[in-house]
Amino acid sequence: MGIITVDKSDHLFWLGRYTERVHTTLKYYLKTEDVMLDSDPEYYSVLCQKIGIIDVYGSRENFKKRYPFDETDENSIISSLNKAYDNAIVMRDYIGTETMAYIQLAIDDIKKAEKSNSPIVDLMLVIDHILAFWGCVNDIIDDEQIRNIIKLGKGVERLDLYLSLGSSDYEIRREYSRTKGFLKKSGLRYDESVLYTIDSMLDGSDFNYGNVKNLLRNLIQG
Amino acid sequence: MDSLIKNSETINRLLARYGVKFGIYKNGEFKEQLFPFDSIPRIIKSDEFAYLERGLRQRVDALNCFLADIYGKKHIVKDMVIPEEFIFSAKGFLAPCDGVCPPKNIYSHISGIDLVQSKDDSWYILEDNLRVPSGASYPMIARELQRRGAPDVFSNNHVVDNRNYADLLKEVMDNVNTGGINVILSPGRYNAAFFEHSYLAEKTGAVLTTGKDIVCENDNLYYIDYNGKKQRIGAVYRRISDEYLDPMTFYEQSVIGIPHIFEAYRKGNVALLNAPGNGVADDKGIYYFVPKMIRYYLGEDAILMNAPTYLPFYDEDMEYVLDNFDNLVIKDVAEAGGYGVVFGNSLTQEKKAEFIELLKAQPRRFIAQEVIDFYDLDILDENGQRVPRKADLRAFVLTGSTTKVWPSGLTRFSRNPDSFIVNSSQGGGFKDTWVLSR
Numbered sequence: 090m091g092i093i094t095v096d097k098s099d100h101l102f103w104l105g106r107y108t109e110r111v112h113t114t115l116k117y118y119l120k121t122e123d124v125m126l127d128s129d130p131e132y133y134s135v136l137c138q139k140i141g142i143i144d145v146y147g148s149r150e151n152f153k154k155r156y157p158f159d160e161t162d163e164n165s166i167i168s169s170l171n172k173a174y175d176n177a178i179v180m181r182d183y184i185g186t187e188t189m190a191y192i193q194l195a196i197d198d199i200k201k202a203e204k205s206n207s208p209i210v211d212l213m214l215v216i217d218h219i220l221a222f223w224g225c226v227n228d229i230i231d232d233e234q235i236r237n238i239i240k241l242g243k244g245v246e247r248l249d250l251y252l253s254l255g256s257s258d259y260e261i262r263r264e265y266s267r268t269k270g271f272l273k274k275s276g277l278r279y280d281e282s283v284l285y286t287i288d289s290m291l292d293g294s295d296f297n298y299g300n301v302k303n304l305l306r307n308l309i310q311g
Numbered sequence: 312m313d314s315l316i317k318n319s320e321t322i323n324r325l326l327a328r329y330g331v332k333f334g335i336y337k338n339g340e341f342k343e344q345l346f347p348f349d350s351i352p353r354i355i356k357s358d359e360f361a362y363l364e365r366g367l368r369q370r371v372d373a374l375n376c377f378l379a380d381i382y383g384k385k386h387i388v389k390d391m392v393i394p395e396e397f398i399f400s401a402k403g404f405l406a407p408c409d410g411v412c413p414p415k416n417i418y419s420h421i422s423g424i425d426l427v428q429s430k431d432d433s434w435y436i437l438e439d440n441l442r443v444p445s446g447a448s449y450p451m452i453a454r455e456l457q458r459r460g461a462p463d464v465f466s467n468n469h470v471v472d473n474r475n476y477a478d479l480l481k482e483v484m485d486n487v488n489t490g491g492i493n494v495i496l497s498p499g500r501y502n503a504a505f506f507e508h509s510y511l512a513e514k515t516g517a518v519l520t521t522g523k524d525i526v527c528e529n530d531n532l533y534y535i536d537y538n539g540k541k542q543r544i545g546a547v548y549r550r551i552s553d554e555y556l557d558p559m560t561f562y563e564q565s566v567i568g569i570p571h572i573f574e575a576y577r578k579g580n581v582a583l584l585n586a587p588g589n590g591v592a593d594d595k596g597i598y599y600f601v602p603k604m605i606r607y608y609l610g611e612d613a614i615l616m617n618a619p620t621y622l623p624f625y626d627e628d629m630e631y632v633l634d635n636f637d638n639l640v641i642k643d644v645a646e647a648g649g650y651g652v653v654f655g656n657s658l659t660q661e662k663k664a665e666f667i668e669l670l671k672a673q674p675r676r677f678i679a680q681e682v683i684d685f686y687d688l689d690i691l692d693e694n695g696q697r698v699p700r701k702a703d704l705r706a707f708v709l710t711g712s713t714t715k716v717w718p719s720g721l722t723r724f725s726r727n728p729d730s731f732i733v734n735s736s737q738g739g740g741f742k743d744t745w746v747l748s749r
Contacts, residue, residue, distance in 0.1 A: 092492070093537045094524040178330070179500050182512035182519040186452075190328045197327065276537065 403590020
């Protein structure tokens with residue numbers, strides 16, 4: 090293939106971001122559900138606060154209905170999945186029908202989970218499909234640049250979410266190191282000085298998550 | 312065959328998994344729908360396919376000769392084989408194409424020819440689609456999935472593999488490529504046939520584009536990459552209509568076309584598949600003259616028959632149409648996709664009188680055809696029972712260094728027991744088409 094245009098690089102990058110957003114927010118949602126079972130029924134508001142979305146849910150029950158399944162809620166998991174699909178469908182020639190199928194399966198299964206008697210178990214299938222999608226990205230897509238742009242998107246999103254969710258320094262450094270590798274191999278333009286600043290911050294023993302998050306936003310140039 | 316039927320649901324599930332959909336607009340809103348698939352295939356025997364193949368190649372070769380003539384010296388008009396009213400007043404005749412010779416003089420590279428089989432087993436051509444015929448990708452992927460779902464069926468029957476469509480298409484693109492990459496130009500994600508555009512791009516290795524990344528400079532077409540590097544384009548398999556192709560030459564409000572692409576084509580610097588202006592040859596009015604074209608250009612009798620057709624333009628035919636109105640189907644030559652089709656016997660007296668007035672006022676606008684008693688094909692209904700339904704066959708004929716007929720095709724059927732309309736946009740489904748090797 091070998092020809093990446095501005096438009097296509099954008100779709101690949103956001104395909105990586107949205108699939109990762111589904112993956113991490115869904116995993117965190119499952120943890121939140123667990124906490125709400127018997128420890129803190131209002132714990133969903135902590136999730137909203139951490140990932141920076143307005144708590145429009147009002148109750149645990151409403152949150153359970155809307156956050157994973159409500160297509161009209163821009164912040165819902167299914168909305169992120171639909172956005173991943175929108176970016177994937179226009180890249181079928183680059184990522185392949187087999188790879189794309191896992192996004193489709195994730196959409197089909199999240200819709201089934203909504204009507205299921207055991208939605209949590211069915212939502213685990215969505216995570217399986219996202220993992221299979223990434224497996225296909227590694228296994229099926231020949232073009233290294235295409236793979237790296239998708240993985241860059243995935244890495245940037247994961248870092249952004251991990252910083253928001255307060256993951257450990259170790260996890261942040263590990264994800265940053267991986268993401269930096271993809272960035273350099275992606276062929277996308279980036280701001281060297283921003284990269285240097287993040288490097289310096291993460292080299293220190295203590296760093297401010299909010300500052301890294303802000304810098305990350307300015308790393309890749311349009 | 313039983314295992315195919317038993318696996319019907321599985322195959323439809325797999326088609327959903329792979330996103331085999333088509334888009335439609337309902338109440339101004341875009342929706343993607345699965346294209347209903349029926350697992351009982353249409354079966355064409357080897358000798359029957361050989362006959363169809365000869366007839367289809369002959370027809371498409373004659374149509375290509377006709378297009379070269381019409382946009383060239385126009386002998387067929389000068390020799391009064393076809394009245395000029397049918398050429399120059401046709402919506403599909405594009406004046407800017409006059410005198411333009413496409414690479415290797417091929418106009419219709421991918422032709423979709425619609426046929427039906429009558430109850431006496433005769434095949435009739437219903438219409439020629441020489442602009443942007445769609446549908447090959449559906450039986451192509453359905454076959455792939457059926458082979459997985461019911462492998463025994465394919466080891467016990469001698470079915471010609473139809474999964475070579477992408478190779479044939481690539482061959483056709485490469486044949487006329489003027490030097491550069493092949494691209495598939497799509498109107499975009501919200502086009503009804505976007506699945507097909509993206510799937511064929513994947514399978515042929517052509518670049519899928521909506522034109523945003525293409526520029527025309529010095530009458531050459533280039534694809535611009537992320538770093539601004541230009542790659543020359545040698546062939547464009549365009550899936551957008553003539554009128555939207557180039558705002559500088561055709562419809563100036565078009566936002567999906569590529570400015571100056573026609574100029575690059577006119578100068579021979581890029582191949583357009585299919586060539587612009589082909590609409591003149593697949594006009595329903597011109598259809599009547601195709602057997603005459605075959606005789607005129609090839610000196611042969613047509614192997615495949617047209618459905619018996621009348622042109623109200625001719626007094627004699629008008630008289631016949633008026634006398635037999637209730638037994639005929641009247642088609643508006645400007646319409647497509649199953650629209651503009653009126654069955655004489657379906658009209659009330661009042662509507663019939665109105666329609667006849669219109670017919671008399673605009674005789675060039677309509678053709679009338681005998682209603683062919685289709686050979687029904689069995690489909691599985693929602694209860695899994697076999698029921699007969701009307702079905703047609705779209706054969707794909709590809710013209711590269713030679714003209715080849717794809718050994719398969721899109722069999723479309725009506726899901727409504729009382730309808731002859733098989734188009735997907737009107738609720739129809741599709742079947743695989745098997746050609747037996749012996």
